[in-house]
Amino acid sequence: VSRVIALMNQKGGVGKTTTTVHLAAAVAAMGRPTLLIDLDPQAHATLHLGATPGAAPSVYRVLTGDARAEDAARPLRSNLWLIASETDLAAAEAELAAEPHRETMLARAIAPVLPRFEFVFIDCPPSLGLLTVNALAAAREVLAPMQAHFLALQGVGKLLETVRLIAAGVNPRLRVGGIILCMHEDSTRLSKEVVADLESFFTQARAEGAEDTPWKSARVYRPAVRRNVKLAECPSFGQTVFEYAPAASGASDYRALGETLVKEWDAM
């Protein structure tokens, strides 16, 4: 069985790609076979890892059944494989809207390769469209990267509702693992207030007698990923922060989160 995680948040620029790349790299570095799927037409996860577009079939061709996931997955680092995004993905939402079973294209396409991977991380675009729905239909759980800002907080309700809809429909096992705080600036009053809001929301959801929701056992993951310019610099070299600045706070924060994910999984 694989732990398939969708990194999703319709709010833009909250750290989805940075989190997908670094959780996948951290878990792979711990010796766990890991697949990263770039489901964003911006192809930023593909770019971040320095992958050459065109060296293998794109995720668009995997979605449409034109190529096998087996052939699209390429090894990029030890234990880390990628199914890359290319410019063809931008047309997917419009082109595939009328496909029968359009929501489970990804889930069906990757099923044959899952046995090879212990962890699968899916990067999503900043929207709740067909690509994100495909990621939710294929995943066991959702981690929502989030900046502790007011505007980002507003979208959490809609994010959870979307997960609930998918869990009630095509993917009953889907759960919300929790929130990953990104670009975190602990000292501001704003971030303290937003985090307090999130913590109290999830505490209530976990309470005895609360409704059974997909986020019933969700939490705010620790540590928060602190704002660290090394995380913004490393993609320009096609490197992870572990390769670019292994002593940076960004490296230690994501390494600790990767260890948590592996420990949780081993305990399941």
Place this chain on the structure above:
Amino acid sequence: VSRVIALMNQKGGVGKTTTTVHLAAAVAAMGRPTLLIDLDPQAHATLHLGATPGAAPSVYRVLTGDARAEDAARPLRSNLWLIASETDLAAAEAELAAEPHRETMLARAIAPVLPRFEFVFIDCPPSLGLLTVNALAAAREVLAPMQAHFLALQGVGKLLETVRLIAAGVNPRLRVGGIILCMHEDSTRLSKEVVADLESFFTQARAEGAEDTPWKSARVYRPAVRRNVKLAECPSFGQTVFEYAPAASGASDYRALGETLVKEWDAM
């Protein structure tokens, strides 16, 4: 004639909403009748200004012709009117995909009210889908809010290509006004490198004999908007930074940019 500006960038979280709200508020405070159109299903510009959803017809109803722009525009501050976004907008991209002339729904719908406004600012979602295309078809010019980061820089080419397509098709007068640097941290090497890349790109585009493109007279606007937590705090009070923290750097940066836009317009 109205100066209709689309604030657009498919990269998420670069400061589109914050820039739309504050340029509109700054220009309105200078006595220029201004309309802000929230074309993002997240409805963050609407939220930022403290507007009550449902108090007037939504932009979705204006797009579909179900309501007149005249009735949807509501006064929110002196000289500042809003056509608000609501949750119904999320379905627009899928629902309206088959409409004839779907790209110019917004342009046709707002034409009757333009004579009342000297400036119109349109906030876009983080994508290049139908809503953003409608904003580009209705606008005279594009301002692209941008963070001086590597990943954000990657999307500029695609952004310009999209503008070129619209200018070659439904909206020949569309021009790129330039880049608005947001959340700017001048001291980092990364931001200096990204800004230098942008400046040299636009200098070459302006050069004698360079191809005539919609970005031929584009530039990086000054001042850059510095990172300033007051800009992230003010939306939680439904206020602009001019109301919330008038002495903050965010207020002076956006006020200066507003003055530039008005001076440019008066000189045209």
